[in-house]
Amino acid sequence: MILDPTASAATLKRYTEPSPATPWAAVTSLYCEVFTAEPYGEDPQDLAEISTWGPGFLATPGSALVTASDAEGLVAFALGRPLSSDEGWQRLLRRAQTPAADALADTHGPVFIVQELATSPRARRRGIARACLERLVPREDGLRAVLGVFAVATDALAFYERLGFGSVGGVTVADGRRLELLAAASATAEFLVA
Numbered sequence: 001m002i003l004d005p006t007a008s009a010a011t012l013k014r015y016t017e018p019s020p021a022t023p024w025a026a027v028t029s030l031y032c033e034v035f036t037a038e039p040y041g042e043d044p045q046d047l048a049e050i051s052t053w054g055p056g057f058l059a060t061p062g063s064a065l066v067t068a069s070d071a072e073g074l075v076a077f078a079l080g081r082p083l084s085s086d087e088g089w090q091r092l093l094r095r096a097q098t099p100a101a102d103a104l105a106d107t108h109g110p111v112f113i114v115q116e117l118a119t120s121p122r123a124r125r126r127g128i129a130r131a132c133l134e135r136l137v138p139r140e141d142g143l144r145a146v147l148g149v150f151a152v153a154t155d156a157l158a159f160y161e162r163l164g165f166g167s168v169g170g171v172t173v174a175d176g177r178r179l180e181l182l183a184a185a186s187a188t189a190e191f192l193v194a
Contacts, residue, residue: 010068010075010128014135018055023067026074027054034118039152050116057115060085066135068128075123078132083111083146092148096169096181104168104183110140114147130163143186151178160184 015022028051035042058065063081067074083089083104093105104111114136119129137145149156151170157180165182173179 009126010070010123010131012066012068012131012135015058015065015067016063018058022055022058022065023074024051024054027051027065027067027077027079030074030077030120031116031118033120037121039154040150054079057081062112062138064136066132068123068132070123072122074120076119076128076132077116078114078118078129078136079116080112080114080136080145083107083113086113089113089146092171092179093146093168093181095171098169100168100183101181104144104146107144110138110143112137112143112145114145117147129159133163139186141186144183146181146183148179148181151180157182 028048031050032044032047034040035047036044054065057063057079060081062085064079066078068076090105093101096102114133117129117132119132133145137143145165146168147160147165149160151157160182163184165184168181168183170178170180
């Protein structure tokens with residue numbers, strides 16, 4: 001089921017390269033709002049660095065940023081790029097030391113990393129995050145989408161499972177938290193169907 005973005009009362013826009021029109025200030029603000037809150041509790045200064053690394057990330061071929069805005073401003077965004085362009089994600093998948101994660105890391109097929117997905121609390125459960133993912137991830141036969149979610153973020157894990165993502169392993173990150181690595185294939189994930 002592909003959602004009609006107008007049904008969520010949000011306007012979606014897809015960026016495929018950095019430009020002065022890319023709303024990095026609003027993205028940074030929302031990113032900090034979402035991920036400083038529980039259950040994440042991340043450092044706002046670290047999160048604010050998305051305004052520095054985000055444009056470079058978006059400059060990578062195949063990358064995209066999708067934003068969703070309503071009358072009050074930015075309510076969600078999703079940022080991603082092909083796994084082939086992301087050595088850090090390739091290493092992260094290998095650290096999971098599972099056959100499924102290794103297969104993704106070593107693949108020559110289409111794998112897309114969902115680096116970030118953030119939705120304002122006031123805009124949740126309206127289909128906006130799903131609509132952002134639908135616009136972010138390319139439609140390609142055999143494509144697999146991969147992302148990481150902290151194990152303490154049970155609502156986010158449940159959301160991704162409803163979309164067809166399943167665990168391919170997990171790793172402990174620098175601050176001692178468990179990061180679950182999830183993947184969805186175009187053959188099984190409803191939101192990836194062309």
